[in-house]
Amino acid sequence: MTVVNFVIRRRLGEFTLDAKLSSERSPLVIMGPSGAGKTLLLRCISGILRPDEGRIVARDHTLFDSGLGIDVPPQDRRVGYVPQDYALFPHLTVAANISYGLRGAGAQKRRRVDEMLDLTGLGDQRKSRPRELSGGQRQRVAVARALAVRPELLLLDEPFAALDVPTREDLADQVRELIAATGTPTIIVTHDRNEALRLADEVAVLMNGRVRQSGSAGEVLGGPRDEEVANFVGVETVVRGRVRSVEDGVAVVEVGDRVVQGGTGVEAAGEVLVCIRADDVVLSTGAVEQGSARNHLAGHVSAIAQSGPYRRVQVDAGFPLVALITKSALDDLGLGHGSNVVASFKATAVHLIPLD
C-alpha cells in the first residue's frame, strides 16, 4: 500500500517547494536542513496549506489533485499533524486535549482516552494542563491526541527538536513503539541524521524544496547521490579523486598524492567524489596492527573539536580527513595539534560518487 505519493508545487514568498515522492514504507523520514521546505510540505499534505498545483495521495486516497479539482479539507483528510511546538490546547487538560478530536458517546470517548493515556504512560497527568508538563510529556500528549482519532497518516514535524539530547533518544524509541503499536503510517520530518537512523524505514532528503534522494536509511546515509546530500547527511569527508582502476569491484582511487581503496559506487575509471564517514575512521599512533582495513594513511592532526560526547579530529592525510573518536581515545593516544597519526578505514567505508 502507498503510504504517500505526492507531486507538490507551492510558492511561499521567494521560496518554491517543488517536491515529488512516492513511498510504500513507514516510518518515512524526510530529512533536510532548515529552510528546505519540510514544514511547508507537511502543511500541504495535512491540508492546512493548499499547493499551487500537484497531487497528493495518502493510503490510496486522493487528498488533492489540482488537475481534477480535488481538495479535501483538513478536517476530512484523516491526516494527523503534530507541529514542532506541539500546539497543545492550553485551556484543556491532558485528557481533554487527547479527546478533542473524538466523536461519539461519552463513555466511548473516555475509553479511547484511557487507552491513549495507557499507551503513552501519561495516566498520572490526565488532569494536568499543558503548561504543567515537561517537554517530553507535551510531545507524547500531542502524539496521543493525533493518534486518538485513528488517522490514516501521521505527520510529525521535528518531533524531538525541542527536547534535551538524553530525553530525545528515549522518546524517539517510545514514539517508534507508539507508531508501531497503532500501526499508523507516519512521516517524520527532521534535520537530524541520528534521528533519521533511529526512526526511519525509508529516508528522503529534501533540500531547497526538492526531494534529492530517497531510499532505505542505509542507502541514503551510506550512499549519498551528490556532494550536497553527502555533506548534509553527515559524511564529513568529501574530496575529489580519480579512479585509476577497478579490480574485483574494488576501486583504486588517487586522492592527491595518496591512494585509497574504495568499495561502492563506481564501475569504471574516471573522476569521482570520495566520501568517508567520520565514524568509520580509526586513528592510531605507531605501528598499525594487521587487520582487515585496506586503507592506512599517515598524516598529522590539524584540528580537534567537540561534537556531543565525541571529538572530531581532522587529520591532514594528504587531504583533509575527519575522524570521530571518544574523549578517552583522544587522551589515551595523547593526540594534540600536530601529532602524527595513522588513519585507517575499510574499503567498504568509502563511498564514491561519479562526477560528470
Place this chain on the structure above:
Amino acid sequence: MSVSVRTQRSPRAAVEVAVTGILVLTVVAFLGLPLVAIVERAISQTALLDAISSSDSTQALRLSLQTTTISLILILLFGTPVAYVLARARFPGRDVIDALIDLPIVLPPAVGGLGLLMAFGRQGLLGESLDDAGIEIAFTTTAVILAQTFVASPFYIRSAKAGFDSIDRDLEAVASTLGSSRFETFRRVAIPVAMPSLLAGAVMAWARALGEFGATIMFAGSFAGRTQTVPLAIYRELETGLDVPLALSTVLIVVSFGVLFVFRLLTRKAATGWGS
C-alpha cells in the same frame, strides 16, 4: 553611563527624587481630587442614601443597568465574529473596515449621536422606511442602546481582535486536522484561548456604555424612565440641586473604579495567557 551602588545619595540625586515626587503627586492630586471631592461631599450629606433611593435615581440606575446589559450582549454577539474575521481573513478593504471600527473611539460622541439621528431619525436616511414599517427609534430606549453600542463596541472589538491575533495559528491548524470545521475551531479553540482578552474588552466596553452621554442625548434625548440613563440624570438633576447628582456620581465612580480594577487583573491574565 555607569551604574554604581551608593550608600549615600548625592545632592543631585536627592533633587531628582524630589522633583519626580512632586510631579507624581501633582498628577495624582489633579486626577484624584475631583473624585475625592464628590465622594466627600456625597458622604457628608446626611441624605445620601435617600438621594440614591429616590425614584429619580433608581429609575436612572435601573435604565442604565438594563440598557448597558443589552448593549453589551449586542456587542458580544456581533463583535466577536467580526473581530475574528478581522484577525484572520485577508480581503481588500480590510484596513478601511479596521479604521472604521476604531473611529467611534476618537470621534466626539455628539457626532456619533448626530450621525445616528441622521441615519435612523424620522428625517434620516432610513427614517421613511422605518416609519412605513411602524418602527420608531429616535428618542426611545432603543436609541439609548444603539448609541451605547455605537460608542462602546470598538473597545471590545479592538481587544478581541488583539486576543485572536495572538493565538498560535498552529492550534487552529491542529484542530482542523482533528476534524473541526472552521466554526467548531472558533468555538472550541479560538474563543476559550482568547477568553482573557474577550473579557477585558467586554469590561471596557460595558464601562464605556455606562458612561455614555453625548451620543445618547443627541439621539435619544433625556426622558426620565425611557432614555434618561445615569449620566443624563446627573446633568438634568443639577437644575434641582446637588443631592442626586452627587449620589449618582458616587455610584458611577465606585462602579467604574471596580471595573477598571477587574480590567487590570484580566489584562494581566491576557498578557500571561494560559502559560506556555
